[in-house]
Amino acid sequence: xxxxxxxxxxxxxxxxxxxxxxxxxxxxRVGLGLTAAAALGRFELQVCRxxxxxxxxxxxxxHRCLSLLLDWKLQSGEGELISETTLAxxxxxxxxxxxxxxxxxIRLDCGPTVVAHLHGDVAPAPTRVxxxxxxxxxxxxxxxxxxxxxxxxxxxxxxxxxxTCDPKFRKALVTDAKTATGQALVRAxxxxxxxxxxxxxxxxxxxxxGMDELKELAPVTLLPLDVTSSDSVRETAAEIGAKVDxxxxxxxxxxxxxxxxxxxxxxxxAEMDIxxxxxxxxxxxxxxxxxxxxxxGQSSATAWVxxxxxxxxxxxxxxxxxSASKAAAYSLSQCLRAEMQLAGVRVVNVFPGPIDDEWNxxxxxxxxxxxxxxxAIVKALQDGIEDVYPGDVAQExxxxxxxxxxxxxxxxxxx
Ligand SMILES: [Zn+2]
Numbered sequence: 001x002x003x004x005x006x007x008x009x010x011x012x013x014x015x016x017x018x019x020x021x022x023x024x025x026x027x028x029r030v031g032l033g034l035t036a037a038a039a040l041g042r043f044e045l046q047v048c049r050x051x052x053x054x055x056x057x058x059x060x061x062x063h064r065c066l067s068l069l070l071d072w073k074l075q076s077g078e079g080e081l082i083s084e085t086t087l088a089x090x091x092x093x094x095x096x097x098x099x100x101x102x103x104x105x106i107r108l109d110c111g112p113t114v115v116a117h118l119h120g121d122v123a124p125a126p127t128r129v130x131x132x133x134x135x136x137x138x139x140x141x142x143x144x145x146x147x148x149x150x151x152x153x154x155x156x157x158x159x160x161x162x163x164t165c166d167p168k169f170r171k172a173l174v175t176d177a178k179t180a181t182g183q184a185l186v187r188a189x190x191x192x193x194x195x196x197x198x199x200x201x202x203x204x205x206x207x208x209x210g211m212d213e214l215k216e217l218a219p220v221t222l223l224p225l226d227v228t229s230s231d232s233v234r235e236t237a238a239e240i241g242a243k244v245d246x247x248x249x250x251x252x253x254x255x256x257x258x259x260x261x262x263x264x265x266x267x268x269x270a271e272m273d274i275x276x277x278x279x280x281x282x283x284x285x286x287x288x289x290x291x292x293x294x295x296x297g298q299s300s301a302t303a304w305v306x307x308x309x310x311x312x313x314x315x316x317x318x319x320x321x322x323s324a325s326k327a328a329a330y331s332l333s334q335c336l337r338a339e340m341q342l343a344g345v346r347v348v349n350v351f352p353g354p355i356d357d358e359w360n361x362x363x364x365x366x367x368x369x370x371x372x373x374x375x376a377i378v379k380a381l382q383d384g385i386e387d388v389y390p391g392d393v394a395q396e397x398x399x400x401x402x403x404x405x406x407x408x409x410x411x412x413x414x415x
Contacts, residue, residue: 002120005156007169007195008298020294020343021094025138031058033072038133038141039386043077045110046070056112077131079108081145084118084125094137102159106131106145116143120157123147134163134384137294137344139337155382164384165246165303165346168193173244175200175227175282176251178208181307181355184374185248190217192378195299198240200225200251202232227251227278237285245299246381247286250307251278254359258320268321275325276332279306283336294343303381304340305348306333307373310394312351313401314408318415319359337386348386350377353393366392 027035037044046055048062049069061068084104090096102118106129116131122145129145136142144160155166172189176182177199189197197220201211204224214220223240226232227249253274255267262268286304293301311323312330330349337347354360356367368391376390389398400408 001151002153002157004153005168005298011297017293018097018295020137020291020300021097022138022342022344023094023136023140023142024092025140027140028058030060033058034133034141035135035139037072037074038135040389041380041383041385043075043131043133044072045075045112047073054108054111056108056114075108075110077108078148079106079110079114079129079131079145081106081118081122081125081127081129082113084122098158098162104129104145114143116145117159119144119146119154119160121147121151121154134160135346135386136163139341139346139386165348165381166192167246167378167381169195170245170299170302171196171198171243172246172248173198173200173223173240173286175225175247175249175278177201177214177222178206178211179250180210180357180370181373182250183210183214184370185250185377186214186220187217188371188374188378189246189248190219192382194219194246196221196243198223198244200227200236202226202228202251227281228273230281233281233285237289241286241289242293244286244290245293245301246303246305247282247290248305248307248377249279249282250305251275252307253325254319254322254357256319256322256359256362258317262321268325271322271325272328275322276328279329279332279336283332287336287339290345291340291343294345301343301345303346303348304336305350305377305381306330306336307350307352307377308333310351310353310389310397313397314405314412316412316415346384346386348377348380348388350380350388350390351394351398352389353391353397368393 048067050067051065053064081104087101095101104118105115107113122129128148130148131143131145133141134144167189172194174182174185177186178201186197186199199220200223215222225236251274253271290301308330309326312326315323333349340347352368352373354363354367356369373390380388389395
Protein backbone atom coordinates (compact mmCIF):
# COMPACT_ATOMS: atom_id res chain seq x y z
CA UNK A 1 0.00 0.00 0.00
CA UNK A 2 1.22 3.52 -0.74
CA UNK A 3 2.83 5.35 2.18
CA UNK A 4 0.71 8.43 2.81
CA UNK A 5 2.46 11.62 1.84
CA UNK A 6 3.96 13.63 4.70
CA UNK A 7 4.09 17.37 5.00
CA UNK A 8 7.43 18.37 3.45
CA UNK A 9 10.09 19.80 5.75
CA UNK A 10 10.82 23.49 5.58
CA UNK A 11 13.15 24.32 2.75
CA UNK A 12 16.71 25.36 3.48
CA UNK A 13 16.83 28.83 1.90
CA UNK A 14 20.57 28.53 1.31
CA UNK A 15 20.29 25.43 -0.81
CA UNK A 16 20.13 25.91 -4.54
CA UNK A 17 16.86 24.83 -6.20
CA UNK A 18 17.47 22.07 -8.74
CA UNK A 19 16.87 22.87 -12.38
CA UNK A 20 13.77 21.24 -13.82
CA UNK A 21 14.43 18.34 -16.18
CA UNK A 22 11.89 16.80 -18.51
CA UNK A 23 11.28 13.22 -19.60
CA UNK A 24 11.91 12.52 -23.31
CA UNK A 25 9.27 14.49 -25.22
CA UNK A 26 9.73 13.66 -28.91
CA UNK A 27 6.49 12.40 -30.47
CA UNK A 28 5.44 11.87 -34.08
CA ARG A 29 2.50 13.89 -35.40
CA VAL A 30 0.24 10.84 -35.23
CA GLY A 31 1.58 10.01 -31.75
CA LEU A 32 0.27 13.37 -30.52
CA GLY A 33 -3.24 11.93 -30.85
CA LEU A 34 -2.54 10.01 -27.63
CA THR A 35 -1.45 13.28 -25.96
CA ALA A 36 -4.54 15.16 -27.18
CA ALA A 37 -6.80 12.55 -25.57
CA ALA A 38 -4.72 12.40 -22.36
CA ALA A 39 -5.05 16.19 -22.04
CA LEU A 40 -8.78 15.57 -21.57
CA GLY A 41 -8.20 12.62 -19.23
CA ARG A 42 -9.04 9.99 -21.86
CA PHE A 43 -7.13 6.86 -22.92
CA GLU A 44 -7.71 6.55 -26.65
CA LEU A 45 -6.11 4.23 -29.18
CA GLN A 46 -6.51 4.05 -32.95
CA VAL A 47 -9.06 1.50 -34.19
CA CYS A 48 -9.07 0.37 -37.82
CA ARG A 49 -12.35 1.22 -39.54
CA UNK A 50 -11.92 -1.75 -41.93
CA UNK A 51 -10.77 -4.69 -39.76
CA UNK A 52 -11.51 -3.28 -36.26
CA UNK A 53 -7.98 -3.97 -35.04
CA UNK A 54 -6.74 -1.80 -32.15
CA UNK A 55 -3.31 -0.22 -32.80
CA UNK A 56 -0.38 0.52 -30.52
CA UNK A 57 1.96 2.37 -30.81
CA UNK A 58 0.12 5.02 -32.85
CA UNK A 59 0.75 4.61 -36.58
CA UNK A 60 -0.20 5.84 -40.05
CA UNK A 61 -1.61 2.54 -41.38
CA UNK A 62 -3.30 -0.49 -39.82
CA HIS A 63 -0.69 -3.08 -38.87
CA ARG A 64 -2.97 -5.88 -40.01
CA CYS A 65 -4.66 -4.69 -43.22
CA LEU A 66 -2.67 -1.49 -44.09
CA SER A 67 -5.86 0.60 -44.20
CA LEU A 68 -5.30 4.33 -43.57
CA LEU A 69 -8.71 4.68 -41.90
CA LEU A 70 -7.74 4.73 -38.22
CA ASP A 71 -10.05 6.44 -35.69
CA TRP A 72 -9.08 7.42 -32.15
CA LYS A 73 -11.49 5.66 -29.79
CA LEU A 74 -11.87 5.57 -26.01
CA GLN A 75 -10.44 2.42 -24.36
CA SER A 76 -11.14 0.94 -20.94
CA GLY A 77 -7.44 0.21 -20.41
CA GLU A 78 -8.17 -3.12 -18.71
CA GLY A 79 -5.49 -5.75 -19.13
CA GLU A 80 -3.05 -8.13 -17.52
CA LEU A 81 0.44 -7.34 -16.33
CA ILE A 82 2.59 -10.10 -17.81
CA SER A 83 6.07 -9.01 -16.75
CA GLU A 84 7.78 -6.20 -14.89
CA THR A 85 11.15 -4.70 -14.10
CA THR A 86 12.52 -2.04 -11.77
CA LEU A 87 15.07 0.27 -13.29
CA ALA A 88 18.12 0.83 -11.12
CA UNK A 89 19.98 2.72 -13.82
CA UNK A 90 18.99 5.09 -16.60
CA UNK A 91 20.88 7.11 -19.19
CA UNK A 92 18.09 9.65 -19.16
CA UNK A 93 18.75 12.51 -16.74
CA UNK A 94 15.10 12.95 -15.73
CA UNK A 95 14.70 9.29 -14.73
CA UNK A 96 18.21 9.09 -13.26
CA UNK A 97 17.09 11.57 -10.57
CA UNK A 98 14.01 9.45 -9.81
CA UNK A 99 15.35 5.89 -9.60
CA UNK A 100 14.30 3.22 -8.77
CA UNK A 101 11.51 3.25 -11.37
CA UNK A 102 9.01 0.47 -12.04
CA UNK A 103 7.94 -0.51 -15.55
CA UNK A 104 5.75 -3.34 -16.80
CA UNK A 105 4.46 -5.03 -19.91
CA ILE A 106 0.67 -5.25 -20.11
CA ARG A 107 -1.47 -7.28 -22.50
CA LEU A 108 -4.54 -5.09 -23.00
CA ASP A 109 -7.91 -6.85 -23.31
CA CYS A 110 -8.51 -4.87 -26.52
CA GLY A 111 -5.47 -6.49 -28.20
CA PRO A 112 -2.11 -4.74 -28.12
CA THR A 113 0.68 -5.25 -25.59
CA VAL A 114 2.11 -2.03 -24.13
CA VAL A 115 5.01 -1.00 -21.90
CA ALA A 116 3.83 1.30 -19.10
CA HIS A 117 4.95 2.94 -15.86
CA LEU A 118 3.72 0.92 -12.87
CA HIS A 119 1.95 2.40 -9.86
CA GLY A 120 3.58 1.21 -6.63
CA ASP A 121 0.43 -0.66 -5.54
CA VAL A 122 0.35 -2.92 -8.61
CA ALA A 123 0.91 -6.51 -7.39
CA PRO A 124 3.65 -8.65 -8.96
CA ALA A 125 2.84 -10.17 -12.39
CA PRO A 126 0.58 -11.79 -13.41
CA THR A 127 -2.16 -9.47 -12.16
CA ARG A 128 -5.08 -7.43 -13.50
CA VAL A 129 -4.41 -3.71 -14.04
CA UNK A 130 -6.02 -0.65 -15.61
CA UNK A 131 -3.85 1.34 -18.00
CA UNK A 132 -4.49 5.04 -18.51
CA UNK A 133 -2.76 7.74 -20.54
CA UNK A 134 -1.54 10.68 -18.45
CA UNK A 135 0.44 13.76 -19.30
CA UNK A 136 3.99 13.57 -18.01
CA UNK A 137 6.11 16.54 -16.89
CA UNK A 138 6.94 17.28 -20.54
CA UNK A 139 3.21 17.54 -21.29
CA UNK A 140 3.24 14.37 -23.43
CA UNK A 141 1.08 11.29 -22.98
CA UNK A 142 2.67 8.40 -21.08
CA UNK A 143 0.98 5.16 -20.08
CA UNK A 144 0.66 4.18 -16.43
CA UNK A 145 -0.85 0.97 -15.07
CA UNK A 146 -2.87 1.20 -11.85
CA UNK A 147 -4.25 -1.59 -9.65
CA UNK A 148 -7.68 -2.80 -10.79
CA UNK A 149 -9.12 -1.95 -7.34
CA UNK A 150 -9.00 1.45 -5.66
CA UNK A 151 -6.70 1.43 -2.58
CA UNK A 152 -6.03 4.11 -0.01
CA UNK A 153 -3.48 6.89 -0.65
CA UNK A 154 -3.11 5.86 -4.28
CA UNK A 155 -2.68 9.49 -5.35
CA UNK A 156 0.45 9.73 -3.17
CA UNK A 157 2.42 7.24 -5.27
CA UNK A 158 5.79 8.68 -6.33
CA UNK A 159 5.50 7.70 -9.99
CA UNK A 160 1.89 8.84 -10.30
CA UNK A 161 2.66 12.21 -8.70
CA UNK A 162 5.11 12.92 -11.52
CA UNK A 163 2.03 13.06 -13.76
CA THR A 164 -0.44 14.93 -11.55
CA CYS A 165 -0.67 18.33 -9.84
CA ASP A 166 -2.27 17.28 -6.57
CA PRO A 167 -2.89 20.29 -4.25
CA LYS A 168 -2.14 18.16 -1.16
CA PHE A 169 0.54 19.93 0.96
CA ARG A 170 0.97 22.50 -1.79
CA LYS A 171 0.59 26.29 -1.63
CA ALA A 172 -2.01 27.84 -3.89
CA LEU A 173 -3.08 31.34 -4.91
CA VAL A 174 -6.64 32.10 -6.00
CA THR A 175 -6.60 35.52 -7.64
CA ASP A 176 -10.15 36.68 -6.85
CA ALA A 177 -11.81 35.33 -3.73
CA LYS A 178 -14.64 37.86 -3.69
CA THR A 179 -16.79 35.93 -6.15
CA ALA A 180 -18.80 32.78 -5.46
CA THR A 181 -16.47 30.83 -7.77
CA GLY A 182 -13.38 32.20 -6.02
CA GLN A 183 -14.67 31.26 -2.58
CA ALA A 184 -15.66 27.81 -3.81
CA LEU A 185 -12.15 27.36 -5.22
CA VAL A 186 -10.54 28.35 -1.91
CA ARG A 187 -12.76 25.89 -0.04
CA ALA A 188 -12.11 23.07 -2.55
CA UNK A 189 -8.34 23.57 -2.24
CA UNK A 190 -8.56 23.50 1.55
CA UNK A 191 -10.64 20.29 1.34
CA UNK A 192 -7.98 18.77 -0.96
CA UNK A 193 -5.30 19.29 1.72
CA UNK A 194 -3.57 22.42 0.45
CA UNK A 195 -0.96 23.75 2.87
CA UNK A 196 -1.64 27.46 2.32
CA UNK A 197 -4.32 29.11 0.18
CA UNK A 198 -3.82 32.79 -0.54
CA UNK A 199 -7.16 34.35 -1.36
CA UNK A 200 -6.69 37.49 -3.45
CA UNK A 201 -9.11 40.40 -3.29
CA UNK A 202 -9.23 43.74 -5.08
CA UNK A 203 -11.05 46.93 -4.04
CA UNK A 204 -10.82 46.39 -0.26
CA UNK A 205 -13.29 49.24 0.34
CA UNK A 206 -16.06 47.13 -1.22
CA UNK A 207 -17.11 44.55 1.30
CA UNK A 208 -17.94 41.15 -0.20
CA UNK A 209 -20.08 38.53 1.55
CA GLY A 210 -18.31 35.35 2.63
CA MET A 211 -14.81 36.81 3.08
CA ASP A 212 -14.96 36.79 6.90
CA GLU A 213 -15.95 33.10 6.91
CA LEU A 214 -13.11 32.33 4.48
CA LYS A 215 -10.62 33.99 6.81
CA GLU A 216 -11.61 31.57 9.59
CA LEU A 217 -10.27 28.56 7.63
CA ALA A 218 -6.81 27.70 8.98
CA PRO A 219 -4.83 27.46 5.69
CA VAL A 220 -6.39 30.64 4.23
CA THR A 221 -4.63 34.00 4.11
CA LEU A 222 -6.43 36.97 2.57
CA LEU A 223 -4.17 38.94 0.26
CA PRO A 224 -4.76 42.28 -1.50
CA LEU A 225 -4.30 41.68 -5.24
CA ASP A 226 -5.64 43.77 -8.11
CA VAL A 227 -4.87 42.18 -11.48
CA THR A 228 -5.63 45.49 -13.25
CA SER A 229 -2.64 47.09 -11.52
CA SER A 230 0.87 46.13 -12.61
CA ASP A 231 2.22 47.46 -9.30
CA SER A 232 -0.16 45.34 -7.24
CA VAL A 233 0.69 42.17 -9.20
CA ARG A 234 4.42 42.91 -8.98
CA GLU A 235 4.29 43.55 -5.23
CA THR A 236 2.28 40.37 -4.60
CA ALA A 237 4.66 38.31 -6.73
CA ALA A 238 7.62 39.74 -4.81
CA GLU A 239 5.94 38.82 -1.53
CA ILE A 240 4.69 35.28 -2.22
CA GLY A 241 5.72 34.41 -5.80
CA ALA A 242 8.58 32.15 -4.77
CA LYS A 243 6.22 30.03 -2.67
CA VAL A 244 3.25 29.57 -5.04
CA ASP A 245 2.97 25.98 -6.31
CA UNK A 246 -0.47 26.35 -7.91
CA UNK A 247 -1.87 29.59 -9.27
CA UNK A 248 -5.57 29.71 -10.14
CA UNK A 249 -6.52 32.80 -12.10
CA UNK A 250 -10.27 33.17 -11.82
CA UNK A 251 -10.41 36.99 -11.84
CA UNK A 252 -12.88 38.05 -14.50
CA UNK A 253 -15.20 40.84 -15.52
CA UNK A 254 -18.36 39.73 -17.24
CA UNK A 255 -20.92 42.06 -18.79
CA UNK A 256 -23.69 41.11 -21.14
CA UNK A 257 -24.50 42.48 -24.64
CA UNK A 258 -22.63 42.45 -27.89
CA UNK A 259 -21.51 45.43 -29.96
CA UNK A 260 -24.57 47.46 -30.94
CA UNK A 261 -26.38 47.55 -27.58
CA UNK A 262 -23.68 49.69 -25.97
CA UNK A 263 -21.89 52.95 -26.77
CA UNK A 264 -18.16 53.42 -26.37
CA UNK A 265 -15.46 50.92 -25.57
CA UNK A 266 -15.14 51.43 -21.79
CA UNK A 267 -16.92 48.23 -20.76
CA UNK A 268 -15.09 46.14 -23.34
CA UNK A 269 -11.79 47.70 -22.26
CA ALA A 270 -12.52 46.92 -18.62
CA GLU A 271 -13.26 43.29 -19.57
CA MET A 272 -9.98 43.10 -21.50
CA ASP A 273 -8.11 44.73 -18.61
CA ILE A 274 -9.07 41.94 -16.22
CA UNK A 275 -9.68 38.95 -18.48
CA UNK A 276 -6.73 39.41 -20.85
CA UNK A 277 -4.23 41.95 -19.45
CA UNK A 278 -4.81 40.62 -15.93
CA UNK A 279 -3.58 37.22 -17.09
CA UNK A 280 -0.66 38.82 -18.92
CA UNK A 281 0.39 40.80 -15.82
CA UNK A 282 0.21 37.68 -13.66
CA UNK A 283 2.10 35.61 -16.24
CA UNK A 284 4.91 38.18 -16.46
CA UNK A 285 5.38 38.40 -12.70
CA UNK A 286 4.59 34.87 -11.46
CA UNK A 287 5.61 32.90 -14.59
CA UNK A 288 9.40 33.21 -14.21
CA UNK A 289 9.47 32.38 -10.46
CA UNK A 290 7.18 29.38 -10.93
CA UNK A 291 9.30 28.14 -13.82
CA UNK A 292 12.36 28.30 -11.61
CA UNK A 293 10.65 26.03 -9.08
CA UNK A 294 9.46 23.31 -11.45
CA UNK A 295 11.66 20.73 -9.72
CA UNK A 296 11.61 22.00 -6.14
CA GLY A 297 11.22 18.64 -4.38
CA GLN A 298 7.97 16.98 -3.34
CA SER A 299 5.99 20.23 -3.39
CA SER A 300 7.34 21.91 -6.49
CA ALA A 301 5.56 24.56 -8.52
CA THR A 302 3.22 22.38 -10.55
CA ALA A 303 0.24 24.08 -12.17
CA TRP A 304 -1.25 27.29 -13.46
CA VAL A 305 -5.01 27.27 -13.95
CA UNK A 306 -6.91 29.75 -16.13
CA UNK A 307 -10.65 29.93 -15.70
CA UNK A 308 -11.69 30.85 -19.24
CA UNK A 309 -15.14 30.30 -20.76
CA UNK A 310 -16.67 28.01 -23.35
CA UNK A 311 -17.40 31.27 -25.22
CA UNK A 312 -13.63 31.44 -25.89
CA UNK A 313 -14.10 28.76 -28.57
CA UNK A 314 -16.85 30.54 -30.48
CA UNK A 315 -18.31 33.97 -29.84
CA UNK A 316 -21.69 34.03 -28.11
CA UNK A 317 -23.13 37.30 -29.53
CA UNK A 318 -25.41 37.93 -26.53
CA UNK A 319 -22.18 38.16 -24.47
CA UNK A 320 -20.08 39.36 -27.40
CA UNK A 321 -17.30 41.51 -25.89
CA UNK A 322 -16.91 39.13 -22.96
CA SER A 323 -16.48 36.25 -25.43
CA ALA A 324 -13.82 38.25 -27.30
CA SER A 325 -11.85 38.92 -24.11
CA LYS A 326 -11.94 35.22 -23.20
CA ALA A 327 -10.82 34.23 -26.71
CA ALA A 328 -7.85 36.59 -26.28
CA ALA A 329 -7.09 35.08 -22.87
CA TYR A 330 -7.30 31.57 -24.33
CA SER A 331 -4.81 32.44 -27.04
CA LEU A 332 -2.44 33.96 -24.47
CA SER A 333 -2.74 30.94 -22.21
CA GLN A 334 -1.59 28.70 -25.09
CA CYS A 335 1.55 30.84 -25.23
CA LEU A 336 1.92 30.59 -21.46
CA ARG A 337 1.51 26.81 -21.68
CA ALA A 338 4.32 26.51 -24.22
CA GLU A 339 6.61 28.57 -21.96
CA MET A 340 5.71 26.87 -18.67
CA GLN A 341 6.01 23.40 -20.22
CA LEU A 342 9.76 23.88 -20.52
CA ALA A 343 9.91 23.75 -16.72
CA GLY A 344 7.35 20.98 -16.30
CA VAL A 345 4.69 23.35 -14.93
CA ARG A 346 1.27 22.50 -16.35
CA VAL A 347 -1.13 25.14 -17.64
CA VAL A 348 -4.70 23.97 -17.14
CA ASN A 349 -7.37 25.71 -19.19
CA VAL A 350 -10.92 25.54 -17.88
CA PHE A 351 -13.83 26.23 -20.22
CA PRO A 352 -16.98 26.41 -18.10
CA GLY A 353 -20.41 26.95 -19.59
CA PRO A 354 -22.58 29.70 -18.05
CA ILE A 355 -21.99 29.88 -14.29
CA ASP A 356 -24.98 30.41 -12.02
CA ASP A 357 -24.24 34.08 -11.23
CA GLU A 358 -25.90 37.47 -11.77
CA TRP A 359 -24.42 37.99 -15.26
CA ASN A 360 -26.04 34.84 -16.57
CA UNK A 361 -29.32 35.58 -14.81
CA UNK A 362 -31.37 35.71 -18.02
CA UNK A 363 -29.93 32.51 -19.47
CA UNK A 364 -32.05 29.39 -19.10
CA UNK A 365 -30.69 26.42 -17.12
CA UNK A 366 -28.62 24.26 -16.96
CA UNK A 367 -26.09 26.57 -15.34
CA UNK A 368 -22.92 25.58 -13.56
CA UNK A 369 -22.90 25.83 -9.79
CA UNK A 370 -19.68 27.53 -8.52
CA UNK A 371 -18.86 24.67 -6.13
CA UNK A 372 -19.32 22.09 -8.90
CA UNK A 373 -16.92 24.14 -11.03
CA UNK A 374 -14.39 24.39 -8.18
CA UNK A 375 -14.51 20.64 -7.54
CA ALA A 376 -14.00 19.95 -11.26
CA ILE A 377 -10.90 22.18 -11.23
CA VAL A 378 -9.38 20.48 -8.17
CA LYS A 379 -10.14 17.06 -9.67
CA ALA A 380 -8.40 18.09 -12.90
CA LEU A 381 -5.32 18.97 -10.82
CA GLN A 382 -5.47 15.65 -8.98
CA ASP A 383 -5.89 13.70 -12.23
CA GLY A 384 -3.33 15.76 -14.15
CA ILE A 385 -5.78 16.90 -16.83
CA GLU A 386 -4.93 19.90 -18.98
CA ASP A 387 -8.19 20.94 -20.68
CA VAL A 388 -11.39 20.92 -18.65
CA TYR A 389 -14.92 21.49 -19.96
CA PRO A 390 -17.07 21.30 -16.82
CA GLY A 391 -20.82 20.89 -17.04
CA ASP A 392 -23.33 19.77 -19.65
CA VAL A 393 -23.41 23.04 -21.61
CA ALA A 394 -19.62 23.14 -22.04
CA GLN A 395 -19.55 19.46 -23.06
CA GLU A 396 -22.27 20.01 -25.64
CA UNK A 397 -20.65 23.15 -27.10
CA UNK A 398 -17.31 21.33 -27.30
CA UNK A 399 -18.88 18.40 -29.15
CA UNK A 400 -20.62 20.76 -31.59
CA UNK A 401 -17.49 22.87 -32.06
CA UNK A 402 -15.40 19.78 -32.79
CA UNK A 403 -17.96 18.51 -35.25
CA UNK A 404 -18.20 21.75 -37.20
CA UNK A 405 -17.18 25.20 -35.87
CA UNK A 406 -19.03 26.97 -38.68
CA UNK A 407 -22.33 25.29 -37.86
CA UNK A 408 -21.93 26.25 -34.20
CA UNK A 409 -21.23 29.89 -35.18
CA UNK A 410 -24.51 29.99 -37.13
CA UNK A 411 -26.47 28.36 -34.32
CA UNK A 412 -25.13 30.82 -31.73
CA UNK A 413 -26.05 33.78 -33.94
CA UNK A 414 -29.73 32.97 -33.41
CA UNK A 415 -29.74 32.20 -29.71
ZN1 LIG B 1 -7.17 -2.90 -40.41
